[in-house]
Amino acid sequence: DADVTQTPRNRITKTGKRIMLECSQTKGHDRMYWYRQDPGLGLQLIYYSFDVKDINKGEISDGYSVSRQAQAKFSLSLESAIPNQTALYFCATSSGQGRYNEQFFGPGTRLTVL
Amino acid sequence: GQQVMQIPQYQHVQEGEDFTTYCNSSTTLSNIQWYKQRPGGHPVFLIQLVKSGEVKKQKRLTFQFGEAKKNSSLHITATQTTDVGTYFCAATPLSGSRLTFGEGTQLTVNP
Numbered sequence: 001d002a003d004v005t006q007t008p009r010n011r012i013t014k015t016g017k018r019i020m021l022e023c024s025q026t027k028g029h030d031r032m033y034w035y036r037q038d039p040g041l042g043l044q045l046i047y048y049s050f051d052v053k054d055i056n057k058g059e060i061s062d063g064y065s066v067s068r069q070a071q072a073k074f075s076l077s078l079e080s081a082i083p084n085q086t087a088l089y090f091c092a093t094s095s096g097q098g099r100y101n102e103q104f105f106g107p108g109t110r111l112t113v114l
Numbered sequence: 115g116q117q118v119m120q121i122p123q124y125q126h127v128q129e130g131e132d133f134t135t136y137c138n139s140s141t142t143l144s145n146i147q148w149y150k151q152r153p154g155g156h157p158v159f160l161i162q163l164v165k166s167g168e169v170k171k172q173k174r175l176t177f178q179f180g181e182a183k184k185n186s187s188l189h190i191t192a193t194q195t196t197d198v199g200t201y202f203c204a205a206t207p208l209s210g211s212r213l214t215f216g217e218g219t220q221l222t223v224n225p
Contacts, residue, residue, distance in 0.1 A: 026176075035215075036205060040123060042217040045225060076115065100158035101212065102147060102206075 001025045004106035006091050013111045015091040015101050023091030032074040033092040033103065034058075034066060043090065049074055050096060081113040118205045120216030133190040135219035137203035144206045146179060147213070152199040160170045160188075183208075193223045208223050 004025045013019055023032065034046040045058030047066040055066060063085060067078045078085055088110050092103040119138045127133050128204040137146065145164045161170055163179035163186060170177045176189045186205075191199055200218040207214075 015151075040118075040217060043204075044214040045212070048212075092157075103157075105156040105158070107155050109174065 004091060004093055004104055005107050006089075006106040007111060009091045009107065010110045012114065013081055014114050015070055015082055015106045017034075017081050017113075019081050019111065020113070021078075021089055022061045023074045023090075025072050025091075025104075025106075027093055027095075027104060028071075028095070029093035029104070030071065031094045032068065033094075034064075034074065034076045035092060036060060037088040037108075046076065048071075052068060052102045082113075083113045086111060086113045117202060118214050118216040120219055122219055122220075123217060124220050126222045126224065127193050127214055129195060130192050133193050133197070133221055135188050135203075135221075137186045137188075137205070137216050139184050139186070139205055139207075143183045144208050146206075147179060147204045148186075148213055149202045149204060149215075150185050150199050151202065151218070154225055155199075157202060180217045190221075193221070195223050197221060198223050 009023045032049050033048045035043040036046055037043050044060050046060055046064050047058050048056050049068045052071055053069050067075050088108050090108050091106040094101045094103045121136050147162045148160040150160055151157045159176055161177050166183050167181045168179040174191045179186045188201055200220045203216045204213045207212045
């Protein structure tokens, strides 16, 4: 969805570098998520935030940190990148209205750590 | 944590054949969602099932939620090349609020 944007779309970096991936949304959603996708492993939740003051660890948060700068912005940082963090990273949003609601994904960031 | 198992991991079919992917959980679910990811794309929501035994249809796609609310299936009738992609189920447990994705089934359709 064009309503959820991610920057950069592709990034190649070296081991030990600090990397920030950014996500912005114009959907007005309170809930935002960061996922990692590796071939054959589906989507693994890294961190999620249900509002600006709420940050929660997901399944695989080690080596990552996040910042929710505003309702519309949720960034993911790799403090010291390592090669096994090479993956496709997706940001997603959901409205949080009601118990069950769909997630809207951004286009993804392909990260390569050399 | 909750595990959502999805089978098969890969499926190759000839155009016109049917396709089914299955999603299983060891715990009772509140709801299950299905997403489709085209090659090079991002996951896109297809449908949500909430009720025990629920069946929903979208054209050639039929989605079912098990009576015990622990499993679900997606069936595509007479596949077309436009059906190519990876299909994910995603489930919320009865006792929680977090969505967990299955590993996905990658479908290829030979014309």
